[in-house]
Amino acid sequence: MSSPHPNAREQADFRRLWAGSVVSQLGSAVGMVALPIVAVIVIGASAFQVALLAALTAITTALLAFPMGRHVEFRRKRPVMIVTDLVRFAALAGVPVAAVLGALTFTHLCVVAVVNATCLIAFTAASQAHLKALVSAERLIEANSRLESTRWLTITVGPSAAGALIGLLSAVGALLVDAVSFLFSALAIRTLRTPEPDPPVRDAGASRRAELFAGWRFASGHPTLRRILISWVTFVGGNALASSVSAVFYLRDLHFETWQYGLLMGVPSLGGFIGARLAPRLVARLGAVSALWGASMLRGPWYFLIPAAAPGTAGLLMCGIGFGMVLLFAGAANSTMVSYRQLETPDELMARVATLWSFATTATQPLFILLGGLVATWADARTALFAAAGLMCVAALLLPRRGGVTGRWR
Known part of the structure; x- marks a missing residue:
């Protein structure tokens, strides 16, 4: 029997990868809610x-983004993804076992958190590098659109699913569900049929320092990617600044009920799902850089509706619409940004550039969170949220309007 058409095989492999991603992301959403509950309820953490x-x-x-990017870069990506899934399964499954034996400690939970974070860095770097090899350039934006839409969907339904599972199985049992989701992800990756290309060959003359920061040097030297990275950090910073005071604003200043606050944290994420699915059409019509610029320009202004809101139903609608529209254009922008970055980055730098984005996001967020707290203390939460909206708008102004590769990706 002849082998399937390469395009059909590519589509089947991506569907397997996508299915594994859906399950593991839902499991992670459950674990993110369940782990602190275990810490508080089971071991009485402060x-x-x-x-x-x-x-x-x-x-x-x-601490580990750059070293892990270097480590993953020169290895086959599928084994890295499978191993990190299996390690996460073992780490999370160990929590229920320790709880049943009465041996669960706070130190144990800290080790699990570190192991999960380390595996996530490696898995993200490997998966983003491998996606470029798994699907054709023409289908890359569609693939990222589906993966991004899945991420937003899990943000919407994940906490609710976590609450239901915790009520049914307890927080410890919910962690076991999270663990099993990584087994499913590993199995999905194991069933991929498209041959994986050989990993990049390490330059024998390159120093360890040069290898560690090769992704940084490439991105900082690329005129378009450099501006995209700076804009991304600025936008994420605006989100971090807002997140540090939004709960206070919603609950104390606008007097929303806790169930209304819960709705605002979940339902608007459907905007991100819709935006991610619209990204391929925007890119096909405008080109990647122009689509990213347009989505980003339309992203930040909607956030001004939130600090402009007053108590009451009208204020709740303003906050929901504002947040939802921000996430809609953010979903479109994120899918486009990742696809453009993958196409522009040489294969031998894919993992290191991906971990650069992870590092830049994580390292700067605490600073903006602290800034949000300081502004809210000096003025009030409403002022801090206006500042966050302004920062999101500034992020779009930092982007190039045109540029990049040829064809529809201009």
Whole structure:
């Protein structure tokens, strides 16, 4: 029997990868809710310990992003993805076992958090590098659109699914579900049939320092990617600044009920899902850089509706519409940005450039969170949110309007 048409095989392989991504992301959404609950309920962790548990992810990413990018770059990507999935399964499955044996400690949970963060860095670097080899350039924006839309969908339904599972199985049992999701992801990757290309060959004359920061040198030397990275960090910074005070604004200043706050944290993420699915059409019509510029210009202004809102139903609608529209254009911009970055980055730098984005995001967010707290203390939460909206708008102004590769990706 002849082998399937390459395009059909490519599509089947991407569907397998996509299915694994859907399950593991839903599992991760469950675990993100369940882990701090386990810390509080099972071992009686203090507020500081719960905060430390959350901070370990950012600290691990900041410290290991560059070394992990270098490590992943020169290895086959599928084995890296499978191993990191299996390690995450083992780490998370160990929590219920330790809880049943009465041996679960805060140190154990900290180790799990660090292991998960480390594996996430490696998996993200490997998967973004491998996607470029798995699908054709013509289908890359569509592939990223689907993956990005899945991410937004899990943000919407994940916390609700986590709450239901925790109610049904307990927080410890929900972590077991999270663990099993990584087994499913590993199996999906294992079933890919398209031959994986050989990994890049390490330059024997390159120093360790040169290898570590090769992704940084490439991105900073690329006139378009450099501006996209600076804009991305600025926009993410605006989001971080807002996140540090939005809960106070919604609950204390606008007097929303907790269920209304929950709706605002979940339902607008459907905008991100819709925006991600619209990205291929925008790129086909405008080209990648112009589509990214346009989506980004339309992204930030909507956030001004939130600090302009007043208490009451009208204010709730303003906040929901504002947040949803921000996420709609953010979903379109994110899918386009990742696809453009993958196409512009040489194969031998894919993992290191991907981890550069992870590092830049994680390392700068705490600074903007602190800034948001300071502005809210000096003025008020509404002022801090206006500042965040302004920062999101500035991020779009930092982008080039045109540029990049030839054809429809201009």
